[in-house]
Amino acid sequence: MAQGKPKLAVWKFASCDGCQLSLLDCEDELLAVAGAVEIASFPEATRATVKGPYDISLVEGSITTPHDEQRIHSIRRSSRFLVTIGACATAGGIQALRNFKDVNEFTSLVYAHPDYIQTLKKSTPVTDHVFVDFELRGCPINKYQLIEVLSALLHGRKPNTPPHAVCMECKQRGAVCVMVAHAIPCLGPVTQAGCGALCPSYARGCYGCFGPKETPNTASLAAGWAELGVSNRDLMRAFRGFNTYAEPFRRESEAHEK
Amino acid sequence: MTTEPVHAGGTVALEGEQLDRLITALSERKFEVLGPKLHDGAIVYDRLSSLNDLPSGWSDEQSPGKYRIKRGKGDALFGYVVGPHSWKKFLYPPVQRMWQAERNGKGLHILPNHDSAPSKFAFFGVRPCELSALAIQDKIFLGGPYVDPGYKARRENLFLVAVNCTQPGGNCFCASMNTGPKAVAGFDLALTELSQDGHRSFLVEIGTAAGAAMLSGIPHRPATDADKQLAERVLAHAARHMGRKLDTRDLKDLLYRNYEHPQWDKVAERCLSCANCTLVCPTCFCTTVEDSTDITGNHAERWRRWDSCFTVDFSYIHGGSVRATPRSRYRQWMVHKLAAWLDQFGVSGCVGCGRCITWCPVGIDITAEASAIRQSDQAKAPAEQGRESE
Secondary structure (H helix, E strand, C coil), X not given: CCCCCCEEEEEECECCCHHHXXXXXXXXXXHHHHHHCEEEEECCCEEEECCCCEEXXXXXXXXXXXXXXXXXXXXXXXXXXXXXXXXXXXXXXXXXXXXXXXXXXXXXXXXXXXXXXCCCCCCECHHHCCCCCEEECCCCCCHHHHHHHHHXXXXXXXXXXXXXXXXXXXXXXXXXXXXXXXXXXXXXXXXXXXCCCHHHHXXXXXXXXXXXXXXXXXXXXXXXXXXXXXXXXXXXXXXXXCCCCCHHHHHHHHHCCC | CECCCCCCCCEEEEEHHHHHHHHHHHHHCCCEEEEEEEECCEEEEEECCCHHHCCCCEEEEEECCEEEEEECCCCCCCCCCCCCCCCHHHHCCCEEEEEEEEEECCEEEEECCCCCCCCCEEEEEECHHHHHHHHHHHHXXXXXXXXXXXXXXXXXXXXXXXXXXXXXXXXXXXXXHCCCCCCCCCCCEEEEEEEECCEEEEEXXXXXXXXXXXXXXXXXXXXXXXXXXXXXXXHHHXXXXXXXXXXXXXXXXXXXXXXXXXXXXXXXXXXXXXXXXHHHCCCCCCEEEEEEECCCCCEEEXXXXXXXXXXXXXXXXXXXXXXXXXXXXXXXHHHHHHHHHHHHHCCCCCCCCCHHHHCXXXXXXXXXHHHHHXXXXXXXXXXXXXXXXX
């Protein structure tokens, strides 16, 4: 890092702001974060901005407009480390549902004057446009993982954000498998850990908020769901969530489209 | 009824309701009593305060990838088998802090790892397969030149009340692995639940002096020949009614000579590499360590947590993962468990509890995989295979 306090900037693209709010949500750790970095740009927290370049840029949101396309390049140029935060920036987000249809049809139905709307055909992750140093998963991200990534970057070590399945976290906390014990369809076995197995610990199936895990076998899990009586249509929908444009989920959803 | 002293090696009988006194006696001696309890629609291991906490009258139905609790036929206290938890979570916790340190000027100061006084656990209702699993983990954590101090401290204080299995489950195959349904060693006390004409009693085998001491003061009667015969009969019946079986003849060499068997491709099509099988396995013992700092960089910690050979990172060395495909990871797990374990620890890594079969979300069955490989042993001439199946 440069001399003095490293500069941290937070950038927003097409998103709900939930991920950058996770930073404010850090509460107990927020003062320590503010002590460790100079917050140079963080629209959810302050209007003040400090000129670049920035040591760490946290990018939230997906790229959906021609303007976004240009802006992400200028952010990349002024950032030493670029970290995407959340499913939108990392996989295209829920708004990537448009990628399966013709976006012009949507705009013509929604807006009185669709010609004012400048939008790209697809909602895409940041990594499709510029080099990304680290992708932090989640919808929203887990605040402890965010602190972990910041701590790791500040001190030159690798962040501990394992790419294994949610099942590892379920078993770690002793939760009873909802799929095996209650026949509840769960995306946990193909989804990356990071949430602490939140939904399964409340007897809900995993929604796949953290996107595909390493080597996900979505076809086998889908076959398992089908045995539980899940229809093809619902299988397609299950993989059309916040991370639908992440390759393994996209392919699996398309396999059930017919 | 008597409260006469009893001795290790002896057998007595307890009337059903007297068993509660055993839990009281353990609690009075400052044991944290842990045992089967109904929670979230499954029978898990948790803290017990009295016999009422046991899932009396409950049973379970298990098949590959499926677990359901249901009301049993009678009001048996132990009418179910093993559930999603195993005892390893108490002796070898899923996450443990190894040490922590603080920056001290230019140096480093190792902070004391505030471990409370070693826990004093009493496991109440340990199944014979689980006793075998415990013996295996003892070998791993205590047997070699590097002893795990935390495991050792917890293990030394442990009191074990075993329960023989009179109603094996749908995925049980302890009879194949010679680990059950009757406990033969490694317990302080071993119970066999006997139910006759609506009357419940327990045959209690006393394994150790500590077991005998715990039993003294609890009203019991001498075990009659009829009690012993009844216990033998129900246990023999259980041995004949295992849900699964695993043919262990020549199993080690069978797997060693079938590294390239097409069955590994077939199972890899189904395997989720989610790691559930290893985490529910009572013998799997792998961990990883994670080092972390806080945001100031002045405080560092090292944590150890359960890991699994099904993750990519598990076999990561410089340049990449050694076992990049689920095929190689499943093969590694199964060959280690059923074959390489014998070379490494002198015992199979499988105790036949069936957890990996039940808790696999897509129901992969280790006994079926082994049998598929045996059916088409690649190293055998087709004629020889034909003869065997005749």
